Amino acid sequence: MSRFPAFLTCATAVFLLSAARADDSDGWVQLFNGKDLTGWKMVPNPGNGISGLTEKKVDGKVVAFEGTVKGKKVPLWRVEDGNIIGGGPSTHLFSERGDYEDFHFRVEAKINDKGNSGQYFRTAFEPGFPKGYEAQINATHADPIRTGSLYPDARTPLKDYKDKITVMNTAPHKPDEWFTQEVIAVGPKITILVNGKKTVEWEDPNYLYKKGHFALQAHDPGSIMTFRKVEVKELKK
Template sequence: MKTTRFAFVVATLLCAACCLSDASAQEEKWTSLFDGKTMDGWEKVGRDDSKWEVKDGALTGTGAASMLVNTKGPYKNFRYRAEVKINDGGNSGLYFRTTRKPGFTDGYEAQIDSTHTDPIRTGSIYGMCHVYKQHVKPDTWFTYDLEVRDDVWRGREVTRIKVTVDGNELYEYLDFDKTFKEGHFAFQQHDPGSVVNIRKVEVMPLAD
């Protein structure tokens, strides 16, 4: 009886250790794309009077329209997360599967907008799935978490985009057109009235 009980305890401890090991391995798959200090790995694409800089440990966009594009990649299937803050009346976007050329048209855009005159709010995939409810107040840090992967649904190829804001999963959008195949990550500086701040930018590649 004692031997059986001892064996059970050992097995339980080993199982717990394996679970902790698996959790640690999962966490190690996240790769940081921003060091919190420099613009290394990022390039501005757009107007000269648009400004991107590091302030108080965050990427900060001000001025005229531009994109701040990450030079790593391209990425296809992944989880991607970042902490974001947008000012009152501001507008920005978190782009994925995008190119490194000027303009706001290439790539999927996860909208960043709490009170801008454009009523399409944070949590939207712009032009595809729109959210009109305010989930985040302006001038407030929140976490954007996206899971993007190509899949097959009922015999049809599809790109799945799962959108989570501050731990609340809003929806999973199915893009049967598979509009954008792969690409880089980027942030949008929308207009001179917008100020966007980004920190803790991380990606976890997923298997194809």
Template sequence: MKQLLASIAVVAICSLGWAADPANQKEEGFVQLFDGKSLNGWKINENPESWTVKDGEIIGKGKRSHLFYMGDDKPFKNFELRVDVKTEANSNGGIYFHTKYQDEGWPKYGFEAQVNNSHGDYKRTGSLYDVVNVVETHVPDNQWYTETVIVKGNKIIVKINDKALFEYAEPKDLKPGEQFTRKIDQGTFALQAHDPGSTVHFKNIRVKRLD
């Protein structure tokens, strides 16, 4: 009888989707940056109409705009960031880190972890944009996946669904670029709405400090 009740309970949980939804699985040490309902703790720069919140997702669609996380005064230096992402066809987006708020334009500070499975730009999802460019497509459009960025010391690892694509070790003598720094430092995170033809969905945005 106990075994039968346990089986019923498992079926009930699975029917509700809890077992399949990573947002409902406990990840020790991680803190959620998005409450699933609003953009509290976040700040949009240009073209605020490019961002909406619906069904527990942040959706970027429209003219160039960046959504910066402003909910913590302490900058992020060493961390593991995990973001669940879904792209629609021919869509481009990005996840910035070690960046800081700016009123307009492509973020100058930090790095962009690319989000792009079928857009015209050959730099695909998981690229550390213009630092380590990934040309293979690892995930299809219209399917949720998890993009993970780990920064520790002078190393950056990018993972797609727990598969590490590469480990980048920053050279000791590297100097920041003038237009885009692309140098390990500290800062916050930002999401990218790239263009009116792109639609990218983000949810379950969580981070664990490794300091």
């Protein structure tokens, strides 16, 4: 039997497998490279007791944003073991780009017991709780609004929206358990999924925010949030 057809069959199979893998990741851009904080900037919330902000670099790349809290230098956001880890007084970690409009924004994350974080999108680059939408990350924090919920405006009381959107009262994951949260935003329509299950499908009647940055939230000193993947696929309307 000729080896040539068999070789072609094998080569074709490899090619098709490679093509399938390329299609699976087509359009996805990794916002976290697994090594450092390239592409990210930190902004602390005012009045939270942080001073002396510095960047820790390794081989010219930022691997941590640090600050002085109660006289001690501490990491606020850092890369450790291939993960982004946030903690300490309230801060936000923003994408450098601020023109994301329509997209599929996905993270793989976990949050500690009593911790609180958020996956912001179409948000402004500013201190405090920035203007923009927020997909909540919270398993057991005192705030009863859990992972999978949407804050239509991070500055507006959620009670004003409870009759319009889905609010998760029970987290779809445990503390310190990895989960995937996805945000799909096209025009005024926002969809959130946790571990592949839809938790929110809502159309903003005011279309408050049309484009902006992505941001990850460190909510308070008792919260420790970990992200091992942060990625986006930009969409066309």
